[in-house]
Amino acid sequence: MRGCRRIVVGSMVAAWVKRACLVGVLGVALTSAGAGSGASLSPDNWSGWGNTPDQNRHSPLTAIDAGNVAQLGRVFTVDFRSIDSSIKRGEQSYPLAIDGRLYVTTGDDNVFAVDGVTGKVIWRWKPDNVAVFRNFGIVANRGVAYCDGKLFITTLDMHLVSLDVRTGKLIKRVAIATAVPGAASSFGYSETSAPICANGKVVIGAAGSEYGVRGFVMAYHPDLTPAWPNPFWTIPPEGTSWRRLSRIVGGGVVWTPQTIDPTTNTLYFGTGSATPLYFPQFRPGENPRTDSLIAVDLSTGQMKWWQQQMASNQWAYDTAQPPLVYTGKVGGKTRRIVSVATMEGVWFAYDAATGAPIYQRIKVIDRTEHPPLQPGKPVTVYPSSLGGLNFSPASYDPKTNYILNAAAETASVLQQAKLTPTEKKEKLVQGSVFLGLENGNFGIYLQGWHDHGSISAIDVNSGKRVWKFNTPEPERGGVTTTASGLGFAGGGDGVLRAFDTKTGKILWTFQTGHQIASGPSLYSVNGKEYLAITVGGTPTSSGGGTATELQVYALGGSSKQSPPPVLPASTKRQPVTVPAVAPLIALAAHPSDAHAPVVVHRVRRMTALGGARIQTQSGLVIHGWNANSSNTQSATGRVFLGSTPVAGVQVRVDGYLLPAKTGSDGSFVYPADITVPRRHIVTIVSASSATANGHPLSAAERTALVGMNAGFSVYYPLTGLHASVQKNGTVLVQGRVASAEGIAPPKVSLFTYRLTGVITDSSGKPVQGAVVVTRTQDRDFWTYSTPTDSQGRYTSFYGASDESGQNPVVLSVQIAVGDNIYGLPTGVNVNFELLKSATMNAQLPASGTGLPTPKSTAYPGAVYQGLLMGVQSGQGVVRPVSARWPDASGNFSFVLPASMRGKTVRFWENLRELFQTFPATPGGPVDLTNWPSALTSAVPQGFQTLTLPS
Numbered sequence: 001m002r003g004c005r006r007i008v009v010g011s012m013v014a015a016w017v018k019r020a021c022l023v024g025v026l027g028v029a030l031t032s033a034g035a036g037s038g039a040s041l042s043p044d045n046w047s048g049w050g051n052t053p054d055q056n057r058h059s060p061l062t063a064i065d066a067g068n069v070a071q072l073g074r075v076f077t078v079d080f081r082s083i084d085s086s087i088k089r090g091e092q093s094y095p096l097a098i099d100g101r102l103y104v105t106t107g108d109d110n111v112f113a114v115d116g117v118t119g120k121v122i123w124r125w126k127p128d129n130v131a132v133f134r135n136f137g138i139v140a141n142r143g144v145a146y147c148d149g150k151l152f153i154t155t156l157d158m159h160l161v162s163l164d165v166r167t168g169k170l171i172k173r174v175a176i177a178t179a180v181p182g183a184a185s186s187f188g189y190s191e192t193s194a195p196i197c198a199n200g201k202v203v204i205g206a207a208g209s210e211y212g213v214r215g216f217v218m219a220y221h222p223d224l225t226p227a228w229p230n231p232f233w234t235i236p237p238e239g240t241s242w243r244r245l246s247r248i249v250g251g252g253v254v255w256t257p258q259t260i261d262p263t264t265n266t267l268y269f270g271t272g273s274a275t276p277l278y279f280p281q282f283r284p285g286e287n288p289r290t291d292s293l294i295a296v297d298l299s300t301g302q303m304k305w306w307q308q309q310m311a312s313n314q315w316a317y318d319t320a321q322p323p324l325v326y327t328g329k330v331g332g333k334t335r336r337i338v339s340v341a342t343m344e345g346v347w348f349a350y351d352a353a354t355g356a357p358i359y360q361r362i363k364v365i366d367r368t369e370h371p372p373l374q375p376g377k378p379v380t381v382y383p384s385s386l387g388g389l390n391f392s393p394a395s396y397d398p399k400t401n402y403i404l405n406a407a408a409e410t411a412s413v414l415q416q417a418k419l420t421p422t423e424k425k426e427k428l429v430q431g432s433v434f435l436g437l438e439n440g441n442f443g444i445y446l447q448g449w450h451d452h453g454s455i456s457a458i459d460v461n462s463g464k465r466v467w468k469f470n471t472p473e474p475e476r477g478g479v480t481t482t483a484s485g486l487g488f489a490g491g492g493d494g495v496l497r498a499f500d501t502k503t504g505k506i507l508w509t510f511q512t513g514h515q516i517a518s519g520p521s522l523y524s525v526n527g528k529e530y531l532a533i534t535v536g537g538t539p540t541s542s543g544g545g546t547a548t549e550l551q552v553y554a555l556g557g558s559s560k561q562s563p564p565p566v567l568p569a570s571t572k573r574q575p576v577t578v579p580a581v582a583p584l585i586a587l588a589a590h591p592s593d594a595h596a597p598v599v600v601h602r603v604r605r606m607t608a609l610g611g612a613r614i615q616t617q618s619g620l621v622i623h624g625w626n627a628n629s630s631n632t633q634s635a636t637g638r639v640f641l642g643s644t645p646v647a648g649v650q651v652r653v654d655g656y657l658l659p660a661k662t663g664s665d666g667s668f669v670y671p672a673d674i675t676v677p678r679r680h681i682v683t684i685v686s687a688s689s690a691t692a693n694g695h696p697l698s699a700a701e702r703t704a705l706v707g708m709n710a711g712f713s714v715y716y717p718l719t720g721l722h723a724s725v726q727k728n729g730t731v732l733v734q735g736r737v738a739s740a741e742g743i744a745p746p747k748v749s750l751f752t753y754r755l756t757g758v759i760t761d762s763s764g765k766p767v768q769g770a771v772v773v774t775r776t777q778d779r780d781f782w783t784y785s786t787p788t789d790s791q792g793r794y795t796s797f798y799g800a801s802d803e804s805g806q807n808p809v810v811l812s813v814q815i816a817v818g819d820n821i822y823g824l825p826t827g828v829n830v831n832f833e834l835l836k837s838a839t840m841n842a843q844l845p846a847s848g849t850g851l852p853t854p855k856s857t858a859y860p861g862a863v864y865q866g867l868l869m870g871v872q873s874g875q876g877v878v879r880p881v882s883a884r885w886p887d888a889s890g891n892f893s894f895v896l897p898a899s900m901r902g903k904t905v906r907f908w909e910n911l912r913e914l915f916q917t918f919p920a921t922p923g924g925p926v927d928l929t930n931w932p933s934a935l936t937s938a939v940p941q942g943f944q945t946l947t948l949p950s
Helices: 421-429 699-705
Strands: 005-007 015-017 072-079 096-098 101-105 111-115 121-125 145-147 150-155 159-164 170-175 196-198 201-204 216-220 259-261 266-270 292-297 303-308 324-330 333-341 346-351 357-363 378-381 395-397 402-409 412-415 452-459 464-471 480-482 486-490 495-500 506-511 521-525 528-535 549-555 610-616 632-641 644-647 650-653 667-673 678-686 709-715 718-725 731-737 749-760 771-776 782-784 793-798 809-817 820-822 828-832 837-840 856-859 862-873 882-884 891-896 904-916 941-947
Touching: 072 506, 096 521, 101 528, 101 549, 145 196, 196 259, 216 266, 259 324, 259 333, 292 333, 324 395, 333 357, 333 402, 357 464, 395 480, 464 495, 480 521, 486 528, 610 678, 610 699, 610 709, 632 678, 632 699, 632 709, 667 678, 667 709, 709 941, 718 941, 731 862, 749 771, 771 793, 782 793, 828 856, 862 882, 862 891, 862 941
Parallel strands: 749 837
Antiparallel strands: 072 549, 096 101, 101 111, 111 121, 145 150, 150 159, 159 170, 196 201, 201 216, 259 266, 266 292, 292 303, 324 333, 333 346, 346 357, 378 412, 395 402, 402 452, 452 464, 480 486, 486 495, 495 506, 521 528, 528 549, 610 632, 632 644, 632 667, 650 678, 678 709, 718 731, 731 891, 749 793, 749 862, 771 782, 771 809, 809 820, 809 828, 837 856, 862 904, 882 891, 904 941
């Protein structure tokens, strides 16, 4: 941990703060969890992933206690694969219990409602594109959230879904990328965790660090409209700050459930490692806000404070355990505490309001030795990159004031990749996954060592571990405690254990028959207490991923136990994978002022008071990302009829409905993200209670306003604008684009390659809605196409390479259509030319799920990402004669046709992916083949003007 740093937040006075990076004023208002705060708080229910939003995993039930726990037996088992054999093996779902019903998910995003007494399946919901999930790497879903009479689930392909809790009928399904730009499976994201719901907010994060994605958390209302104006991004935008070297540099994902303190309306969450995981040379420095605990205002998404548990991480140790927030004794004094354990195997506790450290680096596991990695040399580390505390949630027992952890005591040998200068360059641009090791994704097994587990307790009063016992296999599912003084946990050996929370004495065991990687849920029906747990485990520990079952226990249940699961003879590391991929100067010009004046959008409809219009603030320029800030700026707009301000108008910006209507001066405020170029769309959605000059609007005036739109453009400002007429009559435009701090935008770079083609049925007719899946032979990297259109055409990103570097590169191909996937079980192998875009047509069979092997044809070109600069005139987008990408200093140029001489043009800029048939380089030419003919509404535009010479 470092000492103090100076930070400035917005217009607040700078203050010296510790590494906790306290942001803003942390006033604490004690409020109750109001409507929409989650399920009924009845002690009979297990209402959320951790029972309560504070994730304490504690049940107030007492019917099962130390005196009778030996009578606990199995009441029923639901084998989901016996219901549908196509359901993926492996089970990590944490059951919810609401009013006598259990709600459980499977790894491929099925949701089941089960009678909590009999085990009868009441209803089932499955995604309509479930076939696509069958080729995901680690297929996992860890549960649902419940509030406002709805269940919420995130799906592997980055959607948030609400279901009717009574019937399982789909209510709504939204693409997360709509509110979180770029958060799609084609860019490397996936969803494996349960949402959290409290105080009227449904909160999610996402997985995908291995693919260089940008971590985030986002909140929604129960109707699945955005509850925050922007996502909370955990790390800088791609290509900036410590991510400047390559798009493979990223991480900081929030892939485990978040924690909500309903009494202070604070959201807490841990973040993952920076990537490449084992190669910090590509991401120098401390990589702030990765491997951290972050506190955010649940209402606004604005940061309160953050604490980093490990800077400059090179062992892939995430802060992955969901935090717990509770009131406990510290040194005899009552405090509000938030605590978390990490994959490194150590525990931290902080003041919940300020982030001030209470305890740091308290050992949970026995060995936490991890020397720096060395290129080409084996290094033994404890724990392995599996942890430690990998997801495994803790429980807080208020009776003992103990935190109970279930951990994995692991080790491995890591050998960092030793790269030549040429290989370094290739790793920075190739499509294959580069984690930084020469010996697998997790290294190799340490000879003479056996990974095992442990369960232990830390006394919050003293910060000391008070008891600990070991288990034969790693613990991945976590601990649940009860008010009767019991703790429950299931291990990789398939054994469900009950123990005394005060002493750690094991009181009862039961062999479930399958590896366990989830936690127990306690509930009561008609006065009888039950324990529900899913079994089947994960392939990343103890050879799990073999079954998909729900088991329920109660006093008086069957004492007949199952045969133990088959455990691997050696603990060979299995790869962890998550889904990945799947647009320019002799006579003096007349530049505008540094920033264009306020934009006044033209009248939509005239009224007696004048035209309806929206006025929006200009000058919202890009600033460098600041780890100690929420990185937003208040942008102001006003609504008018003629020159008369209109009060009481409801405004939406992008998908976010502003909580306050326009004021008496017609004004509204939106906190715009100022780290990425984007135009935020302003729309008037209601004027039913609006007034002008203190009088209600007429029907005609309301009609004139509703539906009007405008925009806030956040952009890189332009300097040194100059235009000159060339000998051939064309106009050369030159300038420099840079952030407010003078830093050039990310350089244009290779993004990936493109795969295109047509899918037909056995008769040659085009197939609509098919998704083409490609996957490397090492199973680390796979892509998904857009669904085929009515002519059977698809487009997909694809890496055109793998870790072997062989040419041709062999990729496994499958095609998913609804519930069906062609090319089972592992796909058909197709040869592709290394580092080339390609066309691949495929024909589906008349029957069966086989797939005739398609052929690929390479063609020149690749997909590049960079900041495209251009201009508009009164006739729309002006197509240049030629254009050049901004160079490393931000200098750009383009040549406009002679017909533009003497005209005033408005600038636009678009950070986008663009296919080029020749290499795109900083300062190099732009391929005009795909120059846009029109701009999407989200492209920053009109922020500066230039009058061209005659």
